[in-house]
Amino acid sequence: MDYFPLLPEIMLIAMSLVFFAATLAKPGQALLERAAFVLALCTLAATWATYDQSGLFFYKAYRIDAFSQTFKILIALGLVLILWMGAGLRGINSWFRPEYYMFLALSCLGLFLMTSAVELLTIVISIEISSYALFVLIPLRRQPFQRDPLEASIKYFFLGAAATGITLYGMSYLFGLAHSTYLEDISVVLPGFLATQPLAVIGIVMLLCGLFYKLALFPLHFWMPDVFVGAAHETTCFVATLPKIAAMALIVRIVAMAGPGSHQIELILMIMAVLSMFVGNLSALGQQDIKRLLAYSSIAHAGYMMVGIVSMNQLGIASAVYYIYGYLLMNIACFAVIYNLAPQGENITVDGLRGLYRRSPLLAAVLAAGAIGLSGIPPTIGFTGKFMIFAAAFQKSFYWLVGLAVLNVCISAFYYLRLVRAAYSSVEEPGERISLTIPAAVLGVMIMAGIVLAGVFPQNFFRLTLKAVMSVL
Amino acid sequence: MNDKILIDYMYIGLFFLCGIAAAGAPILISLLVRPRTKISQRTLQTYECGNIPFGQSWDFRHGIGFYLYALMFLAFEVDVLYLYPVATVFHKVPAFRAVGLFVVFLGILALGLIYAWRKGVFLWTSEKKIY
Numbered sequence: 001m002d003y004f005p006l007l008p009e010i011m012l013i014a015m016s017l018v019f020f021a022a023t024l025a026k027p028g029q030a031l032l033e034r035a036a037f038v039l040a041l042c043t044l045a046a047t048w049a050t051y052d053q054s055g056l057f058f059y060k061a062y063r064i065d066a067f068s069q070t071f072k073i074l075i076a077l078g079l080v081l082i083l084w085m086g087a088g089l090r091g092i093n094s095w096f097r098p099e100y101y102m103f104l105a106l107s108c109l110g111l112f113l114m115t116s117a118v119e120l121l122t123i124v125i126s127i128e129i130s131s132y133a134l135f136v137l138i139p140l141r142r143q144p145f146q147r148d149p150l151e152a153s154i155k156y157f158f159l160g161a162a163a164t165g166i167t168l169y170g171m172s173y174l175f176g177l178a179h180s181t182y183l184e185d186i187s188v189v190l191p192g193f194l195a196t197q198p199l200a201v202i203g204i205v206m207l208l209c210g211l212f213y214k215l216a217l218f219p220l221h222f223w224m225p226d227v228f229v230g231a232a233h234e235t236t237c238f239v240a241t242l243p244k245i246a247a248m249a250l251i252v253r254i255v256a257m258a259g260p261g262s263h264q265i266e267l268i269l270m271i272m273a274v275l276s277m278f279v280g281n282l283s284a285l286g287q288q289d290i291k292r293l294l295a296y297s298s299i300a301h302a303g304y305m306m307v308g309i310v311s312m313n314q315l316g317i318a319s320a321v322y323y324i325y326g327y328l329l330m331n332i333a334c335f336a337v338i339y340n341l342a343p344q345g346e347n348i349t350v351d352g353l354r355g356l357y358r359r360s361p362l363l364a365a366v367l368a369a370g371a372i373g374l375s376g377i378p379p380t381i382g383f384t385g386k387f388m389i390f391a392a393a394f395q396k397s398f399y400w401l402v403g404l405a406v407l408n409v410c411i412s413a414f415y416y417l418r419l420v421r422a423a424y425s426s427v428e429e430p431g432e433r434i435s436l437t438i439p440a441a442v443l444g445v446m447i448m449a450g451i452v453l454a455g456v457f458p459q460n461f462f463r464l465t466l467k468a469v470m471s472v473l
Numbered sequence: 474m475n476d477k478i479l480i481d482y483m484y485i486g487l488f489f490l491c492g493i494a495a496a497g498a499p500i501l502i503s504l505l506v507r508p509r510t511k512i513s514q515r516t517l518q519t520y521e522c523g524n525i526p527f528g529q530s531w532d533f534r535h536g537i538g539f540y541l542y543a544l545m546f547l548a549f550e551v552d553v554l555y556l557y558p559v560a561t562v563f564h565k566v567p568a569f570r571a572v573g574l575f576v577v578f579l580g581i582l583a584l585g586l587i588y589a590w591r592k593g594v595f596l597w598t599s600e601k602k603i604y
Contacts (some may be wrong), residue, residue, distance in 0.1 A: 020584060023591075024588070024591045
């Protein structure tokens with residue numbers, strides 16, 4: 001059997017083993033950091049090299065195709081950018097830095113498995129691998145902030161356990177109906193059951209619950225604000241972006257399996273999307289802590305992505321994938337600013353941003369690019385992504401859904417622009433200048449360029465996502 | 474046919490002897506290498522730790538550090554559970570491959586033990602430097 005298509009996974013396993021050895025030997029921080037960055041780059045290269053591979057592995061439970069490989073590229077890219085952004089790991093307890101890298105690699109491995117899993121039990125195990133690593137990552141914050149991370153981790157853990165329980169229960173329904181745990185076999189009989197058996201609808205929705213938890217969609221979003229506030233900035237940036245990418249891959253696979261004709265599932269997903277947008281945006285309006293604000297905005301963004309998936313056509317899902325790429329970039333922009341503003345790893349309030357444009361013009365510009373992108377103002381990737389998602393929903397004549405989504409975009413503009421206004425408002429004493437390291441400055445410029453260029457010239461990337469989506473729909 | 478059964482029983486006998494040897498060897502070795510002690514009244518107490526027992530068990534709070542031992546124990550307890558299905562399909566694959574997979578599985582579990590060892594989980598609380 002040819003194992004070459006599994007190269008990215010093997011790379012990540014190697015990375016976690018290397019850092020396991022590092023936990024025993026305790027090398028210096030500079031060496032660790034370089035090793036982590038190089039290994040993450042190798043993983044990215046491996047995903048790129050296996051892009052046009054395909055095949056079924058491990059008794060047909062694991063599927064490599066253009067769809068999974070596109071998502072793996074996104075996740076590996078996110079890992080590289082997050083490691084780059086969190087250079088120095090200033091927010092992490094210095095005892096646990098090798099462990100931190102090891103669990104990052106393991107969590108990424110779980111996310112990789114999620115994008116390729118096409119069998120129910122494999123899906124559960126992959127979700128658990130990525131979640132368990134995160135439960136351990138969250139409390140590893142540095143000394144003066146030890147209580148909140150523990151609370152956040154426990155909340156994350158218990159809600160995760162509940163979500164997995166619901167997922168397994170839904171799977172038992174599907175297994176009872178289809179007598180198989182392979183998505184391929186289930187998809188043959190499922191459309192018939194969806195038309196006649198309410199049990200199938202309940203089963204699918206319960207199965208999706210575990211993924212809604214990862215995506216932080218409305219009924220399972222409670223963990224998000226606490227985890228954001230509790231975890232260190234580097235960890236938060238990881239939790240905010242990468243699990244969502246993998247969760248979306250699986251949601252698309254499962255929704256594609258259910259068949260694009262099921263009106264009940266469509267309706268349920270739409271209601272969740274709308275509630276998620278409203279809960280997220282309205283709660284974000286009153287927040288002072290920037291990370292809490294970004295957490296609620298993240299819940300709202302899960303709603304926008306769901307609008308794209310609910311369309312269940314190629315344009316909708318391809319634009320949702322495109323949008324999640326933009327979401328990754330915009331979030332890293334915001335977290336890069338927070339990370340560089342807080343040398344001790346403390347949380348920042350909106351007022352703490354005042355006079356940022358005088359303390360560091362570059363950081364202010366990066367924050368503006370991120371916030372304007374998240375609020376969906378042209379010429380950023382946030383605008384193009386939202387536009388295409390809403391266009392896809394419009395094609396399917398979900399007029400009220402698009403109307404409510406646009407209303408939400410307007411609400412969200414208020415709090416995103418509040419960040420920009422705070423960063424550019426003049427104050428008497430702006431505080432001392434922030435000196436950025438050269439890699440941090442390069443990252444800031446790159447992310448800004450990425451947000452704008454990918455928004456103005458979406459076609460190349462969009463072609464990639466469309467090709468990926470065509471292999472599942 | 475009869476020969477085959479006989480050989481099978483010989484195998485069983487061989488493994489029986491190996492089992493007894495594996496169980497008896499530690500007792501025998503420790504008997505040979507341990508320092509000699511005088512057996513007194515105190516040695517024969519139910520729980521013998523060098524101190525005279527006092528109070529009742531519910532008067533004390535036990536060190537929470539013990540939960541780490543419990544976790545390590547649990548990891549290896551559960552792994553026995555997973556070894557059983559391996560044993561049931563052992564004859565279906567080539568022996569070297571089966572043993573190789575076995576070693577990989579146990580090796581990954583052993584990594585957890587090495588980690589705990591290195592982090593000083595098995596030291597007494599007062600000796601712990603790193604955690």
